[in-house]
Amino acid sequence: MGPGYVPFALGLVLAGLGLATVAKAYLAPDPDLGEAPADAAVSDATGVDDAVPEDAVAEHAVSDADALDPRPLAGIQWRPTVAIFAAVTFFAVTVDGLGLLLATFGTGLLAALARQGTGPVRALVIAAGLTLASWVIFVVLLQLRLALLGDWLGG
Amino acid sequence: MDLLDNLALGFSEALQWHNLMFCLLGVALGTAVGVLPGIGPTATIALLLPITFGFDDPTSALIMLAGIYYGAQYGGSTTAILLNLPGESSAAVTAIDGHQMARAGRAGVALAVAALGSFAAGTVATVVLAVAAPPLARAALSFGAAEYFSLVVLGLIASIALASGSTLKALAMIVLGILLGTVGQDLNTGTPRFTFGIRELYQGLSFVAVAVGVFGIAEILRNLHDPRSRTRMVSRVANLWPTRAELRRIVGPVIRATGLGSLLGVLPGGGHVLASYASYALEKRVSRNPGEFGHGAIEGVAGPESANNAAAQTSFIPLLTLGLPAHPVMALMVGAFIIQGITPGPKVMIEQPALVWGLIASMWIGNVLLVLLNLPLIGLWVRMLSVPYSVLFPVIVVFACIGTYSLGQNPWHVFAVAVFGVLGFVLVRSGCEPAPLLLGFVLGPLLEENLRRALLISRGDPSVFVTRPISGVLLTLALIALVVAVLPAIRRKRDVVFTEDE
Incomplete structure (x- = not known):
């Protein structure tokens, strides 16, 4: 064994x-x-x-909310799938380099764009609000030790 | 009286003000996610798991996470009744008669009955938990490696037998989950497995990353593919209190449902979902006028609501006594224990009595808080539905990233979230449920460790699993469960339980 x-x-x-x-x-x-x-x-x-x-x-x-398509992969839409994957991956790649604030902003922006019908302006507003909210929640309130600016920016 | 001493210890722990605050926070959060259809308790607990790492007191962390779980049961039924929108899967049955009652102008009564039934059932189930847990834990202490292996096998097989969907695919998901659990260094020899030379994989895949991916991110992808409109009229909520006659009508259903729910909750699989369906079917059968069901029968609200709440409490029994999670939410609780440096199992009960009994007592307190919180604040919860999904889901994505990253400051785990999110979504699209995968992932290392230990002790003779009596019985039960899951006749009946009156 x-x-x-x-x-x-x-x-x-x-x-x-x-x-x-x-x-x-x-x-x-x-x-x-x-x-x-x-x-x-x-x-x-x-x-x-x-x-x-x-x-x-x-x-x-x-x-037919509960019905499955016999070809499950046929109906996959690329916009949400790619955008969400890209959003999370962006965070993984940049969080050490760019720091929490910029990584959060980019991830929020990409994620917001995943939804059909969310325009660039609305996405920017959502991403900005989200960055502020995460800073307040995770850094100010929960006091997690996260670098706000990353290595690439001399943080 | 051991029981009274234990409960006294539990209440003194749970009533400390910081634990009370976390209990309140948990049930409030749980109610919120129960109300919102896009996100369930599993995803929420997965997302909050990393944050509990920063908690000083493991009891507070567990109390809060448990609160989210049973709080969500309440929240889900609120929207089921008011909007015919079950926020949580177990509330789907409540929607049938609950929403009919709401349309007849009796929304307040339906909500009150749901709350009172849940509270009564939760109280009884908490006592069941307190009475049943210690002897079970004592019995489990005498288990050897062979018994543990067989127990895990039984748990995994039973979780398929009770779930719905393809048995074959569920089995495959369990095996895939166990395989994913073997990634990283082998416990006995230190040999890296499935690491492809990537150093970050030596410690194995992060449980949080897998859970957040397959439940959190995959769920978002699913919702984005299915833009359902959420604009429906909210019925006015007036006169909450049921009449004396109505109260008499729900006593029977609540008692039956509590028994049924307590029993089904212990079993692995979708305990609380099954309990609410089974209770509805039972009430319809014993009712003197079954024709009323589907048109606002008060029993059809009281029964399922009590059953799912009772099951939610008793599903902690296998977790606290054996360290075995009965379903994904409990698997996440195992994760919470591990994050706090505690290995769940029978020893926890003896080594950390304050934690276990504090958790049990907090469930009763949480139920009280839910009644106080929910009935007066129903309007507030319903207003939460006006938060547009276009704002909600980026919040979830970002919180998932930050939460997973903060756990070990390791970006690799965040990347794993992305991969498992897409994987989980593709699996769901192919008819494979992610729940067995997560159970396999959590229990896999336990399974492998005990299998190899048992075989080492027996010098490679596999007959130990059958010749040791307890192990033999457990494996036989597992075999029966598998046969039950596969047999077409029983399958059809099981599907009836799940689809009846939908």
Whole structure:
């Protein structure tokens, strides 16, 4: 029983489960699709085109809110996915270099832009407010020891 | 009287003013996130976990986090009744009859009944917890490595049997979670595993990063893909108090639901969600006029609300006695213990009595605070819904980043949040639930450690798991749970419990 014992065994099990899932998808279409409980409510997965009016979207979302698209990856929208990933990654990359304030501002800006319909001005306002709020909450009130200005700026 | 001594110790601890403040803060925060549909207790606790690192007193940290959990149950039912918008999954059942009552102008009564039922159930469940925990912890102390291994297996399997969705995918998620838990240096030999030469991965993946990613960030991505409108009329809340006849009608449901909830809460899996569905189904069956259900039956509000609150309290039993989390929120509580330098398990009860009993007592105090806080302030909570999501979610993203970073000043953990956020979202889109993954991740190291220790002691003979009586029984139960989860006939019945009257 070396260090690889458990990971190797688990890897085999996971590969087996993966094959079983693939086989099942071909042999018997998954009956669970569309039966997700409210908890796992995978929302309307058909994707939302920019052109679709807002109320039509809402209605659609309510009508089959718990249904899964048989092609789960087809409906992924790139704007929110990429923007949120970029926002968190931006923080990871810059927090040591630029410091808390600028990293927070950039992350807030990128995150705010993730939502369809949030314009650049509104995003800037949200990011600025957020930077102020995080400074008050984390530095002033909770007194976390975080560098406000990072290494790159001589902080 | 041991019990009275213990409770006295607990109350003296929980009634210290700073603990009271954290309890109040917890239940207020919990109510807030319960009201807001975009963010649940799991994500909130995951986000606040790093902040508790700075707390001097572990009791305060745990009291606050626990408060968020059961506070959210209350908050979720408030919006379910007033707006037909269950803020939390277990409140979905309450919405059925609760919102009908609100539309008939009896919103106040529905809210009061929900609060009173929850309070009564919470009180009883707290006593159940206080009575059941010490003997269980004592029994657990005699467990060896083989028993612990089997117990963890049972816990993991049972969590799938009770959850909904594809059994196959849930199993795969557990295994994936355990595999993610093996990242980092091997405990026995120090050999790095799955680190790809990256030094930051030697200590393993951060639990907080994984939890914040798959619950916090993935949840945001899900909401951004599904822009639901939230503009609905709020019904006026008037005359809170139920009539004497209505009070008599809810006594039965509350008692039945408390029993049901206390029992189901202990089981791994979605204890409180299942409890509220099961209670609704039960009340409908025993009711003399089942036709009233779905049209504002007061029993349909009292039952599920009491059941989910009772379950929320008793789900602490496996955590406090065995160190085993029954569901993701409890897994996060394990994280909170670990952050404070305490390994959860049967020893905690003996070594840290003030902490355990303080936590238990704080739950009762928290329930009192919730009744005091919620009924007069309902208008305030509902007004919170007017905060636009376009402002709310960047706040969550930024707080997640700062929180995770502040834990170890390690940007690598923040990057892990981004990766696990996208991964969690893709998994949810593919019908794989993130909850089993997190449970596997938390329990994985425990599973591996005990498996290898047991096999070392037995000199590599795997039969110890079956020949030792307690271990054998636990594994048999796990096998039964697996069969139950897979059998089509039982599956269909289980789905009925989940989908009935939706």
